[in-house]
Amino acid sequence: MPTLKNISTLYTCRDEGNQSEVHPVKNAAIVWEDGEILWTGKESELPAVYKAKEVLDAGANIVIPGLVDCHTHLCFGGWREDEFEMRIQGKSYLEIAKAGGGILSTVTQTRAASEDELYEKAAGLLEEIMMTGVTSIECKSGYGLSMEDELKQLRVYKRLRENYPVHLESTFLGAHTIPSEFKNDRSSYIDLIINEMIPKVAEENLASFCDIFVEDSAFSLDEARRIFDAGKKHRLIPKLHADQLTSGGGAELAAEVGAVSADHLEQISDNGVHEMSDKGVIGVTLPLASLYTQQPYLNCRRLVDGGVKVAVATDFNPGSAPSYDLRLAMMLTCNHGRLTPAEALKGATVYAARAMGVEKETGSIETGKSADFLVLDAPSINFWLYHHQAKKPEKIFLKGSVLA
Numbered sequence: 001m002p003t004l005k006n007i008s009t010l011y012t013c014r015d016e017g018n019q020s021e022v023h024p025v026k027n028a029a030i031v032w033e034d035g036e037i038l039w040t041g042k043e044s045e046l047p048a049v050y051k052a053k054e055v056l057d058a059g060a061n062i063v064i065p066g067l068v069d070c071h072t073h074l075c076f077g078g079w080r081e082d083e084f085e086m087r088i089q090g091k092s093y094l095e096i097a098k099a100g101g102g103i104l105s106t107v108t109q110t111r112a113a114s115e116d117e118l119y120e121k122a123a124g125l126l127e128e129i130m131m132t133g134v135t136s137i138e139c140k141s142g143y144g145l146s147m148e149d150e151l152k153q154l155r156v157y158k159r160l161r162e163n164y165p166v167h168l169e170s171t172f173l174g175a176h177t178i179p180s181e182f183k184n185d186r187s188s189y190i191d192l193i194i195n196e197m198i199p200k201v202a203e204e205n206l207a208s209f210c211d212i213f214v215e216d217s218a219f220s221l222d223e224a225r226r227i228f229d230a231g232k233k234h235r236l237i238p239k240l241h242a243d244q245l246t247s248g249g250g251a252e253l254a255a256e257v258g259a260v261s262a263d264h265l266e267q268i269s270d271n272g273v274h275e276m277s278d279k280g281v282i283g284v285t286l287p288l289a290s291l292y293t294q295q296p297y298l299n300c301r302r303l304v305d306g307g308v309k310v311a312v313a314t315d316f317n318p319g320s321a322p323s324y325d326l327r328l329a330m331m332l333t334c335n336h337g338r339l340t341p342a343e344a345l346k347g348a349t350v351y352a353a354r355a356m357g358v359e360k361e362t363g364s365i366e367t368g369k370s371a372d373f374l375v376l377d378a379p380s381i382n383f384w385l386y387h388h389q390a391k392k393p394e395k396i397f398l399k400g401s402v403l404a
């Protein structure tokens with residue numbers, strides 16, 4: 001029964017209250033057993049029954065929940081550094097995609113790789129990500145776009161989940177774009193997703209969510225409705241890439257279909273904010289994608305003030321967001337999204353846990369939840385996000401164990 005003591009401020013990040021309420025406790029302690037939190041509160045109030053044998057010292061540092069990255073495309077073949085240079089030289093993300101780059105270039109490279117090769121690459125990245133303090137991660141398919149290659153990506157995630165202690169949830173993103181072999185026959189590809197891919201993904205229990213890139217250049221609202229319908233029949237919960245490049249009613253669709261989250265949202269309409277707030281859809285901001293594609297940032301303040309809970313994620317992928325630095329995404333959410341550090345913290349912990357359906361087991365430091373927390377060498381969360389450093393946490397606890 002280990003106890004962590006000497007915590008200057010413990011940011012519990014309980015879900016209650018508004019986005020700015022992170023429920024801090026000064027001079028705190030945490031007790032856990034078998035990976036589960038038994039007690040947390042003021043150290044001076046630690047019940048005698050928990051006077052533990054194994055006492056760990058937080059060194060008067062702050063403690064926050066393990067970070068939750070609720071939107072990544074972790075498994076992919078190759079990289080696309082040539083597109084980075086092209087964007088700097090003035091080509092847009094869409095122009096590059098139309099010229100044969102973009103998502104389809106990663107599809108070619110992902111199809112060419114074996115499951116084992118993809119596993120080794122994704123595992124290496126996951127190990128690096130875990131060392132940044134991410135203890136929960138959502139991972140999407142969407143670079144296979146054929147039955148066999150979508151399953152290949154999802155099987156990589158299944159193996160990662162079995163082999164690493166991180167909380168990992170998978171999302172089927174067969175509707176990422178239309179693959180080139182269906183360029184002139186998009187309805188057949190949509191039929192393939194609905195009639196073959198979704199039933200197979202569900203049968204093999206390979207995903208919890210069904211995501212769709214809803215955009216002029218990708219899938220229309222009506223196409224998305226049909227795909228989500230099929231997904232729901234197989235217990236896949238809807239999620240969307242919505243309103244990223246154009247304001248196309250993606251946020252409203254998220255509310256209509258009962259999505260758990262709508263992600264990107266840079267071009268969200270006023271009505272979209274209203275509908276999402278009404279239906280409790282989490283808005284996920286992905287500022288690294290704005291940074292790398294030189295697109296406007298989402299004004300998260302507008303969403304929070306409109307009653308939407310905003311989660312923060314990296315969108316880690318080889319094209320529009322080739323960085324898994326969630327701390328940087330949080331800092332950008334403050335500087336460009338206009339959220340306070342406390343709001344960004346709630347966004348990268350308990351709200352992100354909601355966006356990936358793991359809020360009952362993690363995302364906040366509370367009795368009964370997984371012992372996932374980080375000791376940070378900073379006097380406050382304000383300081384930690386203001387003084388941005390490429391530095392790993394002092395200590396990472398995942399399911400109660402210290403990561404090396």
Ligand code: NIG
Pocket residue numbers: 102103106213241244289315317318319320321
């Ligand atoms: O979330 N928006 C669509 N999909 C990804 C980009 C993927 C890529 O460029 O490979 C995104 O930004």
Ligand code: FE
Pocket residue numbers: 071073241315317
């Ligand atoms: Fe994405």
